[in-house]
Amino acid sequence: MTAALRTIAPRQWALIALLVVAFAVVPRLGFDYLFDAILLPVLALGLAGIGLNLLTGYAGQISVGSAAFMAVGAFGAYNFMLRAPGVPVLVSFILAGLIAAAVGIVFGLPSLRLKGFYLLVSTLAAQFFVQWVLTNFHWFANDDPSGVVTAPQIVIAGIDVGTSAGRYVMCLAIVLLLAWAAHRLARSQVGRNWIAIRDNETAAAVIGDSVFRSKLLAFAISSFYCGIAGILWAFAYLRTVESDGFSLDLSFRILFIVIIGGLASIRGAFLGAVLLVTLPLLLTRFGAAVFSSTNSGVIELAEMILVGLLIIVLLIAEPDGLVSLIDRGWKRIIVGRLPRIS
Amino acid sequence: MSFFLEVLVGGLLSGVMYSLVALGFVLVYKTSGVLNFAQGAMVLFAALTFVSLTERNVPFAIALALTLVAMIVLGFLIERLVLAPLVNQSPITLFMATLGLSYVIEGAAQLIWGTEVHGLELGIPDTPLHLGVFSVSTFDLVAALIAGTMVLALLVFFRATRTGLAFRAVADDQFAALAVGLRLSTIWTIVWTLAGVVALVAGLLWGARLGVQFSLSTVVLKALPVLVLGGFDSIAGAIVGGLLIGAIEKVAEVYLGPLVGGGIESWIAYVVALLFLLVRPAGLFGQRAVVRA
Numbered sequence: 001m002t003a004a005l006r007t008i009a010p011r012q013w014a015l016i017a018l019l020v021v022a023f024a025v026v027p028r029l030g031f032d033y034l035f036d037a038i039l040l041p042v043l044a045l046g047l048a049g050i051g052l053n054l055l056t057g058y059a060g061q062i063s064v065g066s067a068a069f070m071a072v073g074a075f076g077a078y079n080f081m082l083r084a085p086g087v088p089v090l091v092s093f094i095l096a097g098l099i100a101a102a103v104g105i106v107f108g109l110p111s112l113r114l115k116g117f118y119l120l121v122s123t124l125a126a127q128f129f130v131q132w133v134l135t136n137f138h139w140f141a142n143d144d145p146s147g148v149v150t151a152p153q154i155v156i157a158g159i160d161v162g163t164s165a166g167r168y169v170m171c172l173a174i175v176l177l178l179a180w181a182a183h184r185l186a187r188s189q190v191g192r193n194w195i196a197i198r199d200n201e202t203a204a205a206v207i208g209d210s211v212f213r214s215k216l217l218a219f220a221i222s223s224f225y226c227g228i229a230g231i232l233w234a235f236a237y238l239r240t241v242e243s244d245g246f247s248l249d250l251s252f253r254i255l256f257i258v259i260i261g262g263l264a265s266i267r268g269a270f271l272g273a274v275l276l277v278t279l280p281l282l283l284t285r286f287g288a289a290v291f292s293s294t295n296s297g298v299i300e301l302a303e304m305i306l307v308g309l310l311i312i313v314l315l316i317a318e319p320d321g322l323v324s325l326i327d328r329g330w331k332r333i334i335v336g337r338l339p340r341i342s
Numbered sequence: 343m344s345f346f347l348e349v350l351v352g353g354l355l356s357g358v359m360y361s362l363v364a365l366g367f368v369l370v371y372k373t374s375g376v377l378n379f380a381q382g383a384m385v386l387f388a389a390l391t392f393v394s395l396t397e398r399n400v401p402f403a404i405a406l407a408l409t410l411v412a413m414i415v416l417g418f419l420i421e422r423l424v425l426a427p428l429v430n431q432s433p434i435t436l437f438m439a440t441l442g443l444s445y446v447i448e449g450a451a452q453l454i455w456g457t458e459v460h461g462l463e464l465g466i467p468d469t470p471l472h473l474g475v476f477s478v479s480t481f482d483l484v485a486a487l488i489a490g491t492m493v494l495a496l497l498v499f500f501r502a503t504r505t506g507l508a509f510r511a512v513a514d515d516q517f518a519a520l521a522v523g524l525r526l527s528t529i530w531t532i533v534w535t536l537a538g539v540v541a542l543v544a545g546l547l548w549g550a551r552l553g554v555q556f557s558l559s560t561v562v563l564k565a566l567p568v569l570v571l572g573g574f575d576s577i578a579g580a581i582v583g584g585l586l587i588g589a590i591e592k593v594a595e596v597y598l599g600p601l602v603g604g605g606i607e608s609w610i611a612y613v614v615a616l617l618f619l620l621v622r623p624a625g626l627f628g629q630r631a632v633v634r635a
Contacts, residue, residue: 062434110616113623116433117377121570121619124563125612136603248563252441259438297457301449308445315439316427 022172027165035164036237037281042273043171044233049257049269050182051225056255057264058186059218060198061111065123066226066254068130071246072100073227074234075140078241081152082142089154093174097227103130104223111215115201127248134243141241148242151235167236174232178225183266185221194218195264226254259311262321271322275310279303348477349596350589355482357588358489359551362544363565364572364580365493366537372513372575373533374425375433379440382562383447384538388413389545389554393462394455402465413538416447421531429526448559457556462549485547492543493581496536500577505532513575567615573625582626587611 026039052066076096080087087095107126111119134140141149154161154170161170185191193214196204205211234241253276261272283299283306318325363385370378391412395405424439468481500506511519512529520526548558568587572579594610619625 060434062437110620114619115623117437117574118570118619118623120377121566121612121615124566125609125616128609128612132605132608136605255438255441298453301453301457304445304449305453308442308447308449311442312424312439312446315431315435315442316424319431319435 019176023169027169032164035168038277039168040164040171040237041233041277042270043168043175044229044237045254045257045277046270046273047175047178047232048226048229048254049261049273050179050266051222051229052254053258053261053264053266053269054182054186054194054225055218055222056258057262058191058198059194059215059222061108061119061215061218062116063123063222064120064248064251064255065107065126065130067230067246067248067250068127069100069104069223069226070230070233070250071130071134071243072103072223073097073230074241074246075134075243076100076227077231077235078149078151079140079142093228093231096231097224100227100230101220101224104219104226105216108216108219108223111219112212124248127251131243131246134246141243148240151239151241154235171232171236174228178228179266179270182225186264186266190214190217256307256311260314260321262323265321265323268321268323271326275322276307279306346593349592351478352482353589353592354585355478355486355588356592357568357585358482358486359544359548359584360561360564360568360588361581361584362485362489362492362540362547363561364568364584365489365496365577366540366544367565367569368572368575368577368580369496369533369537369540371569372577373509374436374512374530375516376425376436376440377433377574378537379437379562380420380444380447381537381541381565382559383444383451384413384416384541385545385548385561386554386556386559387416387447387451387545388538388542389462389549389558390451390455390460392542392546393460393549393554397460409542410539413542414535417534417536417538418531420534421527425530425534426527444559444562448556452556460549460554462546462554464546464550466550481550488543488547489581492540493577496577505529509533564611567611569625570615571618571625573627576625576627579625579627587614590614 026034048066048070051069052063055061055063073096076099077092080092080095081089084092103126107122110122114122138144154167161167186194193204193209196207196209197211197214201211204214230246234245238245257269257272257276259272260275261268261270280299280303283303284296287295287299287302314321363381366381366384367378370376370381388409392405392409395408396402400408420443424443425436428436428439466481466484468479470477471480471483500509508519508524508529509532511522511524512526516526544561545554545558548561552558564587568580568583570583571586572581572583591607591611594614595604595607598610599606
């Protein structure tokens, strides 16, 4: 037993401790504000960040249409739950994710011929086209005149996970499972093919990587992740399903999460998400405390400037994002403590 | 038929406005390979600065001069603070930097001048002009004239001046340009300043049409399909692309829109650009990239 325990590296102990805290301690804290304002959006945006990171960070295909695939996921899940009531909730989530993946493949098809910035147009087309379809065809919102529908109750295995803590645990379980899968995927043959395409497409083709298939797979899996993230965003965080929310602005925020957190990093997506979610909250507090001003317009502008500056500064000083900043800081602490050899 | 012509001409004229924004992109892309997402923010910044100055009773000419100076300072700052530290980075990194830049400029412009909508009156008459069977707005014609003059001036500048020659050298091969002694930082400063001037003209004309407000910076999104259609590095392409996108958008909205419930103006330009790209991946006038391993 002790031998088995000793084989677990300190890093893994830290991970296990983190999981225990996240699943057992945090839900009992009972701060609904913590769940509703911070943890739920962080989990949903972090998952979307992972999705975009698979496409942009690993496969090198830049996209500004993530929110469109989130919308497909959210509306897909809503319609499955509405029109096929017998289907278990989690199954309808997966089916909606698969629809998002299919839509992703359609808009990924041009990547066969288009590279770099020309591909931006394809993802922009996805962004505007999907939003237009969901707004214009009222069938998707169950003919609701306002276009804003309340998300249905989520009941998993007979348990209503409607409370803030319940939704948090559900999101955490889904997000961690998918994050682990993404982590494994990035280190598999599929992930290596993506990295080869990102670094040198011609060379990747020469060594026998089917570039077209790999790219489409990247679009499909990335869109699946975004679709699931959209479900969590709409069902667990906002608790309304509305096409206006899945705007280009949200797509940009997800791109920023990836840039700030670190390209080609799974942890980075969560770091970026934490930063983007807490920044406006902190700014509001800061504005109230220092300037005794709660002018939301000014705070929104200050947030824009700060996020923009942060991106520029990070790109110049730390192109690999917060992840590598933290990794280096951590190493310095550890190395600083170790006795010097030689 | 005359109705069709009127729709077509209306579309072409609004296409001129798209071309104006696209021009700023082409200038920067041609000489530095950067897709400058901040061009829309610069349009907003220029228009907002000008309109706020005139509202504070600064005379037209002085306000124009002051805005011009502001755009030159902005171009200088961008080169010094953003581009110079990012020399030799990948085009995607530079694109993301301009994305961050656009947030900074948009936020700063509105923090300085406020977020309300301003009306902008340039003194250009906006009356319908009857040409045989259909009529066009005089404002649109003047805008087209200004755009045409600017394109001509830019073409002459690129072809006939030493600075223009240096621009083309940098566009062709940055490394070789450095080797023969061209100063990259000077050239980039000039290019970004020029892009700022183009943004000023676009901002004034767009601002007079739509009012000066935040949505002005989103014209950048309409410029993307224009660029794709014309080719990222072609001045002529920006013009032709703009006209085509403008015309297609209007004609599609009028004739195709009612069949599918309207509002297709929001995405038709992208889909058309996309379909076109599948046939010609470098756009109409773009240089075909040679891929080497």
